[in-house]
Amino acid sequence: MGSPRFAGGMLAAWFRMKYPHIVIGALAASAPILQFPGLTPCDIFNKITTSVYETAYNANCSVNIGKSWKAFETLAANDAGKKQLGDIFRLCDPINNADDLNQFMNYLEDVYGNLAMTNYPYNSTFLAPVPAYPVRQLCFYLKDLHQNDADLIHSMVSALAVYTNYTGTEKCVDYKYSSSSTTLDNKGWDIQSCNQMVMPFCSNSSETMYRTKAWNLKEYSDNCYKKFHLTPKPYDIILRYGGNNLESVSNIIFSNGLLDPWSGGGVLQAPNNQVHVIILPEGAHHLDLRSSNPSDPASVTEARRMEATIIEGWLNQG
Template sequence: MFRLIVASIFFSLVSTFSTPIPANYTVFWYQQKVDHFNYNNNDTYQQRVIISTDHWCTDGCPIFFYAGNEGDVFSFANNTGFMWENAPRFKAMVIFAEHRYYGESLPYGDKAFSSLDKVGFLSVEQALADFAELIQEIKSSYPAARQSPVVMFGGSYGGMLAAWFRMKYPHLIVGALAASAPILQFPGLYECNGYNSIVTKSFRSYSEQCYLSIKNSWEAIDRIGANEDGLKWLSSTFGLCKPLTSADDLTAFSGWLQDTFGSLAMIDYPNPADFLEPLPAYPIGVLCSKLQDSTKQDKPLIVDIFNAVSVYYNYSGQRSCFDYKDDSEGGRLGGNGWGFQSCTEMVLPVCTTLNDSMFPLQPWDLVQVKADCLKNFGVSPEELKARWLFGGTNISTASNIIFSNGQRDPWSAGGVLQTYAPSLPAIIIEGACHHEDLRSTGPNDPIPLIRARQKEIMIIKDWIDQYYQAINHLPNEWARDSNLI
């Protein structure tokens, strides 16, 4: 079963991250092709795959497949409770496939990012082909799965992959739930102010003083950091792992703070969560409680900003220093892989040109982006590639894709917010944040979130029923359960 290079490892309620997977599962290492589109390259790498058959009926019952995105696969497996909670109801096998060049699925191992001839195989097309080959291998390795309908799930970039997979390989899956998938956040399709505008609205909805304090902090940081003593003060006040020593460091530090506020807007969930960082329920509200006086100037204001961002980075009180040069969102996402992808196909503009934004004015400069990409990776972005590969807004010929977006999610600015065809429903979830519908149910879940999940379950069941009708096969256990929904 599978092309394994190591023995299977079995786990039960133990995981890399603190939120446990609520099922028994197996980790497989699948020998995957490095290049699916070149017959002169026979290199392979080991792709990490999580599989659970705890609830699978082994008679052609469904397969739930998560399209791994830019991070360790366990981070997504531990934060996609929607799949685990519905696996018993659908009698489904559950699979989480790690994306190439992330987590431990590294072509060329520790040399994965050493040169362009190694990292150049990191692309959407190659990742989708990985998933396609893996699905076919699973159906070959599990004879009882040969007639199993596959439903693909994904959130954020994973949601983009899930949607694009259904467009590219519609014969391999019956449908896809693409949660918070910004497939329209590309040049020419999207107004680059969109992301930061939603972030600003989220903070402002909690407190005008909070919004103004953050808005005023950028010039205060510049004034304080204008000399060596000021840089030392900022480094000491924030307990930075690496001290600020130059104007470039100060720019990086400000960018780090801006990213922090953006991340908080993404994950301002109604229940405590441990996705990017361990956080309380509604963390923006907790942060804004630290920013109640926008009239403070310079150092007193920046001390308040430090106390506020500590809610994000050190709510548990366990962190000894803050690393402003860590761009991996809590060490679980991004890193070198996403930096490379954002310099090739995943060109997702974000800017600030509106005076009411809580962020400093900053246009999106494609010329500078290309220069930086050439310097860092030796490549130049193909900013229109995703549009001609997958159609942009011209997706009405696709089918069976749910596009769900939280109304307060910054990435919804580039999401599909209208129903382009009857089988491409757009579900807008009032008050929700980043792929919140994929998370586990919680005691504080708002009614709109509960209803959105119920609608998604009904649509997925319809896809599966239609599939069984088409192949004239209904698994006995599925047929016996007339009260599935």
């Protein structure tokens, strides 16, 4: 799991911490500055995401997603099944082997996280064109508990199209990111996460809708060296910015939406009276930074008002 979509908030916080003589203050929206080794449990992102899916329509949604991994593996146990899986989901690249299947399932895990991040109350195109409350829309197709693998997989096709082809214009599902992997947006983040931005991720299938995965720094490091000849520095960010030692920090607003999986690594309690923490119970990823919309929850409108007042106070002090 990795995405540069939250980096602006983190950079804003660290900019104020590092250069308080230059920066008057910072609004760090959806900034998981605690999503680093030893600071936050590695399974928090996937636990929050699962909770979002459990409550979006009904609990059957996350249960079906949890059952789908085995259904995919069973179908892809032979060549005919691999082809069938590729045809059903209209994949740009065929599934030829176990590595392809794993990459496909990794892609689906990214999709679930991205939908939770963009679970806004109106249509958006932030990570992909999606409808209002896209998690609810996806879960509508998974509202019935499926006992049959074939029925489950066909329901998954309709559900995932909420993210992969909401506009109806996509010719195929690019699960290998072959058309976008060369962009600076993706490659830049891959390099950063193999250098300083080492964020541990893990999951347990008994507690989440995800496959069980342990955090393995050696495996992660070996993969980074293979791809970029880089060796990750897992504690570099903590050493540079102090980790959760925020007592001396001032003039930062940390805002977090509780529907945003990244909120688990955010600052949710103020370390002193010069740091402001704003919680948006109905907010997805940095919803308070987006343009005003008639569908905005009241908590988001109030958060923007509070942020403007706090920033005005900083400017008046300066």
